Amino acid sequence: MRRPVVGTAIGLGAALLLTAGMTTASATPPTPASARTVQHPVLVDCVWHQRFRPTDFLLACGDGNSVLTGMRWTQWNDRTAVGHGVNAVNDCKPNCAAGTFRKYPVTVRLDRPTAWTKHPNVEQFTRLSLNYSGAKPAGYTQVMNYPLWN
Known part of the structure; x- marks a missing residue:
């Protein structure tokens, strides 16, 4: 039985967004204490x-x-x-x-x-x-x- 194309597309889109969000967050270096806003x-x-x-x-x-x-x-x-x-x-x-x-x-x-x-x-x-x-x-x-x- 074939899976619906729409469901697969939504699932792939959600996975892509999750991966992009995690990659961006982990790729951003922490702000050094000396550069933080007081x-x-x-x-x-x-x-x-x-x-x-x-x-x-x-x-x-x-x-x-x-x-x-x-x-x-x-x-x-x-x-x-x-x-x-x-x-x-x-x-x-x-x-x-x-x-x-x-x-x-x-x-x-x-x-x-x-x-x-x-x-x-x-x-x-x-x-x-x-x-x-x-x-x-x-x-x-x-x-x-x-x-x-x-």
Whole structure:
């Protein structure tokens, strides 16, 4: 029994494209470290995405009860990043499912950049500090420091 010509042509075309893609990728030499574009450190989010100057950032990955919103960054360089925004925190009263998100103005500082374990050629900030300019959530201090995941 003869095979259909169209199916064979599609299969051969797909194999040719796959081979061309693999050949191109393997034939391209890696970029030397000295020639790479200098990138500023990034903020890594809960799902391991690199974030640069994000306007929103989830702080409480497990339950979503604390998030930074409306962020405006005034500084972002190789050593630190500084921005202003709002920390929306669930008061969990009477419980977290029925709680209310309260908004608190904050200054955010990122620092302690280090190589990201998942992508060693990328630096990530490893500490986030929140400075509450007025009211703060119950149980919080005026300045809260958080280690960031790596």
